[in-house]
Amino acid sequence: xxxxxxxxxxxxxxxxxxxxxxxxxxxxxxxxxxxxxxxxxxxxxxxxxxxxxxxxxxxxxxxxxxxxxxxxxxxxxxxxxxxxxxxxxxxxxxxxxxxxxxxxxxxxxxxxxxxxxxxxxxxxxxxxxxxxxxxxxxxxxxxxxxxxxxxxxxxxxxxxxxxxxxxxxxxxxxxxxxxxxxxxxxxxxxxxxxxxxxxxxxxxxxxxxxxxxxxxxxxxxxxxxx
Numbered sequence: 001x002x003x004x005x006x007x008x009x010x011x012x013x014x015x016x017x018x019x020x021x022x023x024x025x026x027x028x029x030x031x032x033x034x035x036x037x038x039x040x041x042x043x044x045x046x047x048x049x050x051x052x053x054x055x056x057x058x059x060x061x062x063x064x065x066x067x068x069x070x071x072x073x074x075x076x077x078x079x080x081x082x083x084x085x086x087x088x089x090x091x092x093x094x095x096x097x098x099x100x101x102x103x104x105x106x107x108x109x110x111x112x113x114x115x116x117x118x119x120x121x122x123x124x125x126x127x128x129x130x131x132x133x134x135x136x137x138x139x140x141x142x143x144x145x146x147x148x149x150x151x152x153x154x155x156x157x158x159x160x161x162x163x164x165x166x167x168x169x170x171x172x173x174x175x176x177x178x179x180x181x182x183x184x185x186x187x188x189x190x191x192x193x194x195x196x197x198x199x200x201x202x203x204x205x206x207x208x209x210x211x212x213x214x215x216x217x218x219x220x221x222x223x224x225x226x
Contacts, residue, residue, distance in 0.1 A: 003043065003047070003048040003049055004048060004049035004050075004051075005039035005042065005043065005049060005050065006039075008035075008039075008049065008050055008092065008096065009032065009035050009036060009039060011091070011095060011096070012031075012032065012035055012087075012088055012091045012092075013028065013032050015091045015094075015095060016028045016031060016032070016087070016091075019087065019090070019091065026151065027176070030080060030084060031083070031084035031087050031088070032084070033084070034080070034081045034082075034083075034084025034085055034088065035084060035085070035088045037061075037065075037081065038050075038053075038058075038061055038085055038088070041061045041064060042057070042061075045057070050088070050089075050092055050096075050098060051092070051096070051098045051099075053101065054101060055101045055104060055105060058085065058101060058102065058105055059105065062078065062081075062082065062107065065077070065078055065081060075108065075109075078107060079107055079108070079109055082107040085102060086102045089101060089102045119144075124144060127140060127144075128140060128141070133199070134192070134195045134196040134198075134199040134200075135196055135199065135200075135212065135213075137192045137195070137196070138189075138192045138193050138195070138196035139153070139212065141185075141188065141189040141192040141193070142156075142171070142185070142189060142192075142193070144189075145185045145186050145188075145189040146171060146173070146183045146184075146185055146189070147183075148171075148173055148183060149175070152173045152174065152175055153212075154212070155174055156171065156173070156210075156211040156212070157209045157210060157211055158197070158209060158210075158211050159172075159209065160172040160173070160174075160211065161193055161197070161211055162197075163182075166190045166193060166194060169184060169185050169186065169187065169189075169190045170182045170183065170184055170185070171183045171185060200213060
């Protein structure tokens with residue numbers, strides 16, 4: 001007998017982009033993976049659909065989560081899975097007339113204690129000095145100056161950087177949603193990007209629209225001082 005998990009997950013995936021606050025592609029993938037994990041666990045318990053699950057089942061499922069190497073899951077990972085499950089039951093309640101059984105279950109959010117919140121001036125100087133080529137210097141400078149997310153920096157295109165040929169010292173960043181915004185950078189980061197773009201121009205991949213390329217090319221020494 002075919003169960004209903006696959007159809008529910010397909011509907012959930014289609015519903016996510018339009019569910020309240022817009023979600024990016026990576027969030028949709030994560031939430032869908034959470035639903036698939038729960039479905040796999042539920043099948044092992046002999047269930048035929050999400051509607052057969054109880055709060056006790058959800059708690060039992062959460063207790064089966066593990067991290068890398070089979071160890072306990074990190075608070076961040078467990079929390080991320082739980083957000084996907086809560087969203088799944090929001091969909092099931094809206095679209096499949098299924099009771100939302102997540103409302104009385106609490107999963108602690110990971111605390112920010114113990115995180116490094118900033119680098120001091122000496123650490124920043126050492127980090128910049130450790131850059132071995134113009135690309136590394138430009139990447140680190142953008143992160144330090146603009147405070148963008150990793151995914152936002154990775155998606156930058158040459159056109160996003162060459163706003164007024166960098167005279168206005170702005171980057172056009174695509175965030176979640178996807179929504180675009182202008183991010184102001186300092187003169188040192190603008191200089192690092194100009195040097196990187198000259199270095200990049202010597203690559204056989206210079207015609208690509210993506211800003212960051214991995215081709216190893218010889219860097220003309222005069223470009224560092226020009």
